[in-house]
Amino acid sequence: MNYPKYDFISSTENMTFEFISSGNNGNIEKTIRYQCINEEIKIYNLTFGDNKGMNKETGELNIDDITVSNNGDLEKILATIASSVNIFSETYPDRLIFFKGSTPARTRLYRRAICKEFNYISKTFAIFGAVNIDGKIINVPFNTTDDFYGFYIKAKCNEEN
Template structure:
């Protein structure tokens, strides 16, 4: 199964001026969502806090770029009819980052519970087609253990992607 995704364009730390003082930007790019409600600049940001002791732990963020605020808006719903293409584009960037940084752990969580569930459903759809050396763990709030291997039908509060 091959997902359609948008072409991406690399970005640097200068494209995230308000972030660069407190996070290390490891990977960033932009792409454009195009659909029934127009064209929106989207950005993907893989980063870690500059003072983090866990040097191989990264956060995956994405959202609509707010030019006026110079910030990612991960709460807006553009309802452009292309969420599957957006998520495939973000997923492609995550896989690329892990390929280039095989010791990294990449954490992702939706900005809302419903978005986290959406990401979970999309992962469930493509999990059988992902590279065999990719490991996806699911975080369970208050669970024992608190992180388990991803499995369909379990509600997770976030996801950790690593290479096996």
């Protein structure tokens, strides 16, 4: 996958990546963040969206994952997210990454992007679909035809972990 991507600034722990989307609607600050959602089995949620600054009450970074920017740079943004996944996985190869869209349409968009680059991605990562069964999210083999609740990916060198 050799698409143009944005330059970004990453936190020293490679848990947060910030960049500027430049396009039809101007410059928009974007953030990719990895947050632990299950410490026992090392699952990290990938969150992506517009950077809305720090929440003064919590001290946490506000990421708006609902807004549709329509900045005309979707492939460049997806390539930037993929680059952050590579860096995160190199830094933390034992961690499983979970992601889903903020809407079913965005989750389908992510599935299409995975399908488009599946041969390339699957050389480096094990890819699973996430399904919601009675409120429990489990991973199942990824395929190109099913709709999924979300996705799990993990560096292949550590599949057995």
